[in-house]
Amino acid sequence: DAGVIQSPRHEVTEMGQEVTLRCKPISGHNSLFWYRQTMMRGLELLIYFNNNVPIDDSGMPEDRFSAKMPNASFSTLKIQPSEPRDSAVYFCASSTSGFGGYTFGSGTRLTVV
Amino acid sequence: QQPVQSPQAVILREGEDAVINCSSSKALYSVHWYRQKHGEAPVFLMILLKGGEQKGHEKISASFNEKKQQSSLYLTASQLSYSGTYFCGTPDNNNDMRFGAGTRLTVKP
DSSP states (O other): OOOOEEEOSEEEEOTTOOEEEEEEOOTTOOEEEEEEEETTTEEEEEEEEETTEEEEOTTOOSTTEEEEEEETTEEEEEESSOOGGGOEEEEEEEEOTTTOOOEEOOOEEEEEO | OOOEEEOSEEEEETTOOEEEEEEOSSOOSOEEEEEEOTTSOOEEEEEEOSTTOEEEETTEEEEEETTTTEEEEEEOSOOGGGOEEEEEEEEOTTSOEEEOOOEEEEEEO
């Protein structure tokens, strides 16, 4: 089992550019979560998919953020345009429905300059 | 609404014990505990599903009191490898989880 795979590991971009983060969940996991982690705000839930359908996107900061899950093995989080305050580590996690623990990917460290 | 953790930080010597608390203002269905080492992703430790249930992982155990909407994580005879930030998480009935702010645990030789 390769675990949850995120790419890229690091991303440095200029303000105003589009950023796309990618995630491959564990095969068989039907719940997928995007989190953002900063020192100030901790781990924030951005969006949650169940069976590829967005269930709760109330944590998405604003319209500049969008997420998709076109199939069970792939999800993207897009920021356009990016701003310096978007700098953070973005984690993707997956789990089985019900009461399984979450498996986190290694994260993408995003720096917007 | 995210759960509240206490204390914010703990410093221990190897072999000492610690307790980390997690409380919520809303009814809890379950409580998760995770540990995150510096520069790494959070790692799942355990989940508690029933009131009063206790579970264990290595020498780490936890309890869950539904009525008090609280959970506690017990670290016994701490080892250097226990250092990291511990998070509790409380899923709502949609299974999406909010995490506490974390408790930074440092174990010194």
